[in-house]
Amino acid sequence: MLTYTLKRLLATLPVLFVVSVAIFLIIHITPGSPAATILGMEATSAQIEAFNEEMGYNRPLIEQYTSWVSGIVQGDFGDSLFMNQTVLGAVSQHIGPTLSLALLSQLIAIVLAIPLGILAAHKRGTILDTMLMSFSLFGMAVPNFLLALILMLILGVNLGWLPVAGYAPLSSGLINHLTTLLLPALSLGAIQAALITRMTRSAMLDVLSLHYMRAARSKGLKERTLLIKHAFRNAFLPILTVIGQTFGTLVTGAVVIETIFNIPGLGQLIINSIVRRDYVVIQGVVLIVTLIYLFINLVIDLLYGVVDPRVRLDRKE
Amino acid sequence: MTLLKVEQLHTHIHTNKGRVSPVRGVSFSIEKGEVTGVVGESGSGKSVMSQSLIRLLDREGNIEYNGQIHFDNKDVLALSEAELRKLRGNDISIIFQDALSSLNPLYTVGNQIVEAIRTHQSLSKKTARKQAIEFLRLTGIPSPETRFNSYPHELSGGMQQRVMIAMALVSKPKLLIADEPTTALDVTIQAQILDLIIQLNTEFEMSILFITHDLGVVREICSSVKVMYLGQIVEEGPTETIFNQPLHPYTKLLLASMPKLNSDRTEPLPAITGTVPSLSNIPKGCSFSTRCPYATDLCREQEPPMFSNDGQRVQCWLYDEEKGGWLD
Ligand SMILES: Nc1ncnc2c1ncn2[C@@H]1O[C@H](COP(=O)(O)OP(=O)(O)OP(=O)(O)O)[C@@H](O)[C@H]1O
Ligand SMILES: [Mg+2]
Numbered sequence: 270m271l272t273y274t275l276k277r278l279l280a281t282l283p284v285l286f287v288v289s290v291a292i293f294l295i296i297h298i299t300p301g302s303p304a305a306t307i308l309g310m311e312a313t314s315a316q317i318e319a320f321n322e323e324m325g326y327n328r329p330l331i332e333q334y335t336s337w338v339s340g341i342v343q344g345d346f347g348d349s350l351f352m353n354q355t356v357l358g359a360v361s362q363h364i365g366p367t368l369s370l371a372l373l374s375q376l377i378a379i380v381l382a383i384p385l386g387i388l389a390a391h392k393r394g395t396i397l398d399t400m401l402m403s404f405s406l407f408g409m410a411v412p413n414f415l416l417a418l419i420l421m422l423i424l425g426v427n428l429g430w431l432p433v434a435g436y437a438p439l440s441s442g443l444i445n446h447l448t449t450l451l452l453p454a455l456s457l458g459a460i461q462a463a464l465i466t467r468m469t470r471s472a473m474l475d476v477l478s479l480h481y482m483r484a485a486r487s488k489g490l491k492e493r494t495l496l497i498k499h500a501f502r503n504a505f506l507p508i509l510t511v512i513g514q515t516f517g518t519l520v521t522g523a524v525v526i527e528t529i530f531n532i533p534g535l536g537q538l539i540i541n542s543i544v545r546r547d548y549v550v551i552q553g554v555v556l557i558v559t560l561i562y563l564f565i566n567l568v569i570d571l572l573y574g575v576v577d578p579r580v581r582l583d584r585k586e
Numbered sequence: 587m588t589l590l591k592v593e594q595l596h597t598h599i600h601t602n603k604g605r606v607s608p609v610r611g612v613s614f615s616i617e618k619g620e621v622t623g624v625v626g627e628s629g630s631g632k633s634v635m636s637q638s639l640i641r642l643l644d645r646e647g648n649i650e651y652n653g654q655i656h657f658d659n660k661d662v663l664a665l666s667e668a669e670l671r672k673l674r675g676n677d678i679s680i681i682f683q684d685a686l687s688s689l690n691p692l693y694t695v696g697n698q699i700v701e702a703i704r705t706h707q708s709l710s711k712k713t714a715r716k717q718a719i720e721f722l723r724l725t726g727i728p729s730p731e732t733r734f735n736s737y738p739h740e741l742s743g744g745m746q747q748r749v750m751i752a753m754a755l756v757s758k759p760k761l762l763i764a765d766e767p768t769t770a771l772d773v774t775i776q777a778q779i780l781d782l783i784i785q786l787n788t789e790f791e792m793s794i795l796f797i798t799h800d801l802g803v804v805r806e807i808c809s810s811v812k813v814m815y816l817g818q819i820v821e822e823g824p825t826e827t828i829f830n831q832p833l834h835p836y837t838k839l840l841l842a843s844m845p846k847l848n849s850d851r852t853e854p855l856p857a858i859t860g861t862v863p864s865l866s867n868i869p870k871g872c873s874f875s876t877r878c879p880y881a882t883d884l885c886r887e888q889e890p891p892m893f894s895n896d897g898q899r900v901q902c903w904l905y906d907e908e909k910g911g912w913l914d
Binding site: 479480481485486488489490494499502503577579 | 646675739
């Protein structure tokens with residue numbers, strides 16, 4: 270298991286490299302020089318010169334890249350061009366709401382989707398299965414901002430059960446925190462839930478048709494044992510992969526949902542930074558989100574090893 | 587004493603391409619302690635027939651049965667889901683052809699054997715573990731205590747099959763269905779597994795339904811044999827009779843295509859010409875008539891009944907005395 274863990278860790282390094290280069294180049298592939306874009310049309314050449322000097326944009330690219338990376342390794346993501354703040358400061362200020370939102374939507378999605386997916390597979394071909402599948406198709410088709418507006422209208426405005434917008438941090442109490450997040454999390458989690466339901470169903474069906482399921486049934490096991498112990502644990506790995514891969518969609522969705530519900534999360538930070546062309550912040554946020562994404566997928570890879578003995582096998586070849 | 591009595595069993599499977607019937611009117615019985623062989627080409631319905639005995643396919647699709655299955659005073663086709671669970675793995679166990687794909691890859695073999703034990707007996711985990719190790723030892727697995735904690739993929743094919751046998755035996759079933767249990771193994775291991783099965787047959791007085799392509803094995807271990815073709819038993823009887831005096835043209839061809847130890851290896855084995863018709867296109871009359879060298883118009887028109895002679899039964903018009911047909 271230790272070798273496996275190390276191998277997985279090493280495997281993320283090339284990915285990190287490619288991603289960091291891509292993010293680094295954001296500034297340089299946008300048309301015009303960074304200075305011109307940031308300072309605007311009216312900037313004099315002296316101003317541009319001074320700006321480039323200050324930011325180091327006149328140095329060779331390789332040199333800029335290495336100094337950027339070495340800064341990051343030491344925890345220095347640079348300073349915002351417009352806010353009187355470091356990138357890391359701005360991110361840490363905004364990351365809490367986004368993480369809460371993402372985790373809660375993911376949780377809602379998983380708790381809802383996995384049992385429904387198992388049920389659909391178990392009752393395949395029945396009306397229940399067809400209903401669940403049409404429902405999940407619907408869930409995937411409705412854009413999350415539309416769902417957000419509908420939920421807002423029904424649960425927030427008409428019934429008045431939940432606050433329509435705003436955000437209460439965890440420090441203001443768990444209940445408060447959750448009630449403000451519930452609507453956004455539902456809107457954001459719906460697509461995720463639909464996706465995981467379908468994935469669970471198809472992964473379960475794949476496993477249910479395998480030979481060892483018939484062999485297990487021939488032992489006289491209860492249907493529940495067959496479904497959960499034998500089928501689900503095997504189907505869990507592909508489901509887990511989908512959960513990891515769709516984390517990216519979740520963050521993208523969060524940007525939209527945060528704007529609609531006026532939640533001061535990373536989404537707002539990113540949108541504001543894009544409007545202000547604050548490239549340094551954009552770079553930092555994108556890089557941090559990528560790091561989180563890689564981390565989640567690393568954890569999932571390690572879980573593979575925990576669940577499946579064939580994966581953690583340290584083959585000596 | 588008769589343990590199992592099957593009468594006119596039909597198994598129909600409804601698929602989205604229509605209904606197929608892999609088992610079409612099978613009747614036979616198995617005595618206590620008897621070792622019965624079932625032979626027939628691939629697709630003749632051996633597996634579906636044997637799995638129908640515990641209704642194993644029920645949950646996998648839309649299955650319909652006709653006929654009767656009586657096992658030990660139980661009307662199997664009338665049993666509830668819960669009663670079936672008591673039958674499966676307890677009174678009737680199955681060993682499958684491919685042991686590795688029959689074991690769940692995520693659990694140790696010990697876990698899976700203990701599960702089989704505790705499904706049918708209320709024992710503590712500890713006692714069940716002891717028993718499991720005993721059964722592993724019985725099947726000849728070296729250092730069963732260590733093997734108990736192995737995952738299926740860590741064992742060799744022969745060991746995996748022994749694990750499957752141990753698992754099938756934990757409840758001392760009255761009937762063991764062995765569905766080509768040695769096909770995936772090499773010859774020496776094959777012989778060991780066969781010896782083990784026979785030893786268990788005598789030790790536990792267990793009846794065995796042995797499905798195989800290998801007629802040599804049948805001759806070695808089975809006291810009676812059934813020949814299946816397209817979902818029907820076309821001939822059955824005591825092993826010696828069937829081997830010395832096969833009646834059905836299909837049985838004769840099967841026996842002729844069997845390699846003999848002292849035969850001239852350069853001569854190619856005679857093969858049965860043609861292919862097995864598909865289930866969706868079953869011939870009218872005798873189902874073997876499309877490939878039978880002796881087929882007459884009658885064979886192609888009307889399905890032959892079973893003719894019996896001295897414990898040997900054959901479904902072939904050639905043996906209809908009224909029509910004057912004994913083959914010389
Ligand atoms: N679930 C199913 N749905 C549709 N047809 C099936 C199903 N299971 C089996 N069959 C068909 O039933 C027929 C008999 O299959 P079966 O597996 O019993 O043959 P067999 O005699 O065991 O062959 P083999 O020697 O290859 O194991 C085959 O034509 C097969 O295609
Ligand atoms: Mg078979």
